[in-house]
Amino acid sequence: MAEQLGLDLPSRTALGRDAFFVAPSNAMALALIDTWPAWAGGKLVLTGPVGAGKTHLAHVWAAVAGATIVAASDLGDADIPRLAQGHIAVEDVPAIAGDSKAETALFHLHNLTLAEGHTLLLTGAPPVARWGLHLPDLMSRLQGTTAAAVEPPDDALLAAVLVKLLADRQLTPKPALISYLLGRMDRSFAAAIDLVTRLDAASLARKKPITVKLAAAVLDKGTPDA
Known part of the structure; x- marks a missing residue:
């Protein structure tokens, strides 16, 4: 089969359950997602490095629970009472550390969501104790939340992630x-995301398929014009 040439098409990230690759590094997190709606206290925290699959797991859960997904950085201007009327996933909570308006909004969202009998999923890269939030009442509530860490990938999972990232760009690698x-x-997952982005850009710039030779040039030079 001939090598595929990259196409200048929007990348479509597959976020369904079938596209989630289960490995020892993420099995515990997925298992806890699957215990919903029996989460202790009605809430769960997912932690792990950038690109580890926290967003993917949030979408898997949201599809099952009918939940809304919102970025923590958008909470300062959000309609908190409306969001609290259903299950909610809040992504990248550490991004609002020191933002008093957003932290206060998350505090109220946390309390209202649970008071309404709904569930709350929160994500962030480091462990909760290192999220750097300034609001003591918010930190105390989050530190008491069950947390699952998505660990760095092994070779099998990293290979699956590379294949998936390329497939999201309509490419089938050998x-x-x-x-x-x-x-x-x-x-790391972050390195995989960056590398696939650069490979796709190099393929488009040179109008050549992504081959080992092209990959060697990108890895050596780090630029699409390598």
């Missing part, structure tokens, strides 16, 4: 390309 990338890239 196994040799994935093996080559795994042996030379940084070992």
Whole structure:
């Protein structure tokens, strides 16, 4: 089969349950998602590095629970009573550390959501104790929440993530390309996201398919014009 040439099309990220790759690094987090609606205290925290799959898990849960997903940074101007009328996922809570308006909004959203009998999912990269929130009452409530960490990926999961990221860009990589990338890239989800972005850009700029040769040039130079 001929190598595929990158197409200048919008990237469509697959966020359904079928597209979530289960591995030892994320199995506990998925298992806790699957225990909904029996979460202790009606809430759950997901932590883990950028690109680890926290957003994907939030979408998996939202699809089952009929929940709304909102960025923590948008809470300062949000209609909190309306959001509290249903299940809610709040992403990247550490982003509002020191923002008194947003922190206060999250505090009220937390209390109202649970008071209405709904459930709350919160995400952030570091453990909750390192989220840096300034509002003591909010921190105390979040530190008492059951938390699941999505750990850095092993080779099998990282390979699956690379395939998925390329597929989101309408590309089907050959196994040799994935093996080559795994042996030379940084070992993180964030690195996988960045690398696939650069590979796609290089493919489009040079009007050539993503091959091992092109990947070597991108990894060596770090630019689409390598």
